[in-house]
Amino acid sequence: MSQNYLNDNGSKEKMIVGQNYFDELVMRSFFQDIKVDERNGNIECKIHDIVHDFLQYLTKNECLMLDVEMDDTKRKKVSYDKIRHFTSMQSTDREFLEHFLPDCKKLRTLVYSYSNSIPIDARVEMIAELKSLRTLILLQWPFKEIPETMGGLIHLRYLDLSGNSKLKELPSAVGSLYNLQTLRLEGCRSLTRIDVRRLINLRHLYVEDCFSLRLIKGIEKLTHMQRLDWFYVRDGGDEGGNKLEHLTNLNQLQGCLVIDMDRFPSTAENNAAIMKNKAHILDLYLFFAGRSRSTEDDRQIMNRLEPHPSLESLIIFRYEGGTFSDWLSSLHSLRVLRLRDCLSCEILPSLGKLASLESLEILGLHKVSKVGVEFLGIEQGQTSSSSSVFVSFPKLKKLTIEGMGSWEEWEGVEEGNSENITIMPFLDQLTIERCERLKALPDFLWKTPLQKLNISNSPILKNLYGQENGEERTKISYIPSIQIQDTCCIC
Known part of the structure; x- marks a missing residue:
């Protein structure tokens, strides 16, 4: 999707087209040993060694993977102006990277795991000059903040900053990334807020293990959002925090959703059907954690969270209502149900x-x-005297x-x-x-x-x-x- 390789002709959503492509390649044994994480949809797979070597041969001028230091002979063979996709894993070759990245003006993909060979600011400055980037993955970087210059990557469609545990806030310039489709921030445990109001093309947002996240500003306006893995209902102070009602109109959400509640709902939230119209949510986790509440509070919240009848898996954790909502008995597509630590029931x-x-x-x-x-x-009264x-x-x-x-x-x-x-x-x-x-x-x-x-x-x-x-x-x-x-x- 991020490289615009999916030819949908406007007739289907690109996620569906991409899934069809993938399934077709699996059927032809191009991909093997498929493992799918049911909660976040991540896929692990392999390709045969011969296929792998052949693909590397075909793309040697476009793709470069650097997982060790490169010797001088190989460096001279690199055609910087032709490289479109670059992956650097555990590289400590500072001089090479300093000279390499600025020359790759047409780079479309950059996957870069952190190493301490180059100061962070210098690397970010180099990355910000790669104006053709579509996919940017910066894993486990010790960011405390991201410079505003990153907002210049206006062609970016996929941004992964997962594992950056020191990052507290994204800069306002991220709002300039209007082509961004996927934003992954899993494990950014210091992150407190995200502003997505201007990210009009955002379809996939991943924030699992962002325990400090209190506000996703503007999430309620992104009615075309397809994936939101985790939603923290928190008190956000003066600016306000995430509310259950922010999910009301996000009816295109798919797959798995975790709702982690740590505060009382407002009156408006009690009067809104939060999940009823989300026919594409198949797995739902309801975590009633944090502050103490009355049984009636939890009962009211639970009533508003009635899912669509197509739900297949449901986990309810630490619900404090004395009895469960009636809708639980009417989920006729439900295959898996777990009730855990519901101490007042x-x-x-x-x-x-x-x-x-x-x-x-x-x-x-x-x-x-x-x-x-x-x-x-x-x-x-239902006994053997009944004919049914x-x-x-x-x-x-x-x-x-x-x-x-x-x-x-x-x-x-x-x-x-x-x-x-x-x-x-x-x-x-x-x-x-x-x-x-x-x-x-x-x-x-x-x-x-x-x-x-x-x-x-x-x-x-x-x-x-x-x-x-x-x-x-x-x-x-x-x-x-x-x-x-x-x-x-x-x-």
């Missing part, structure tokens, strides 16, 4: 009707003492429940009322850890096709199911893999 939500759910993790809900049939999605067949958790394969210190009872369905009810027909793996008070597992579990049962740090269950010749042990004897132990590794 006393009742598990009704999840049994989630038609696509394959993996469910419930961790650290310490106030839950009983899990009833409502968890299975079975409504009161009900399947609870129709696709669930993996169930993990950990750290439920108050949990004593797991209620099943009475034998006479279960003829038209099927529960967890595809359950493959069940893990129960640190549930010290749980008295027994429900009998419906022994009708599931369980392949793995792991029980640890749950002494009552260990005594009940751990005796080799015990009556309860015979109920689980059909399971191929059973592990019942006193201790577990807590990470």
Whole structure:
């Protein structure tokens, strides 16, 4: 995208065209050993050695990678005026870089990892003269500030400053980079604010691990934004901070989004449907961290964060509401759900009707003492007298429940009322850890096709199911893999 290699003819978004190109090359085995980071979409892959060598031969006059010091013989062969793409990794050759960069007037790509051979200011000054740059990657530079001269790189489409832990603020001149499509600032932990109001072509913004970031000024105006990996809801002082309502109109967002909340919402935020229209967000992380709030505050926030029904993965962390919002039971495309450290919740939500759910993790809900049939999605009065067949958790394969210190009872369905009810027909793996008070597992579990049962740090269950010749042990004897132990590794 940054080199304008994608021929879309105006009919498709370039992201889609680029993905199609990549998928086509994968299908033809041009790319191999594909690894995709599900959260940020980063891709690692390889190409065959022969293909690699051939490509290097074809592009030897355009592409230069310098990962060691270059000897004089090779230096003389470099055609500075023809080089378009340059990567410098761990180079300590100061003299070469000082003479090389100024001569590469037509450089389109510069990937430059920091080394201490040349003062930062001198290097930035050289880079600022490369007016044809489309892609600039400066990894782990100890910037405290970026000079205004960087605003002269008006053709820049891709800028990566990740790992610059001392950088506190981007200069106003960055607003002059009106062609910028992608801005990566991951790991810039001192960064406090970003002004994106004039970056009208910005489509991809990555700010994971920018823990001090309180304000992305103008983010609400970039309605064509496609990727925003992390959004910190913070108090920004006099200038104001990020607000949930800033996300309301960013309905083109795709992939994964983490919303990290550290303050109370405003009245306007409570009255806005923040996530409902974001059909392309597939993975959503909701972190209710930081300052203490009342259960009603969290409940109101959660109600406003109802996702689009197309959501596939959801993690809720440190939610302090007493009960979960009703919308949680209606996400019928949801495949993965994790509820963690929701310390005020006393009742598990009704999840049994989630038609696509394959993996469910419930961790650290310490106030839950009983899990009833409502968890299975079975409504009161629903018995075998009903003519319709009900399947609870129709696709669930993996169930993990950990750290439920108050949990004593797991209620099943009475034998006479279960003829038209099927529960967890595809359950493959069940893990129960640190549930010290749980008295027994429900009998419906022994009708599931369980392949793995792991029980640890749950002494009552260990005594009940751990005796080799015990009556309860015979109920689980059909399971191929059973592990019942006193201790577990807590990470």
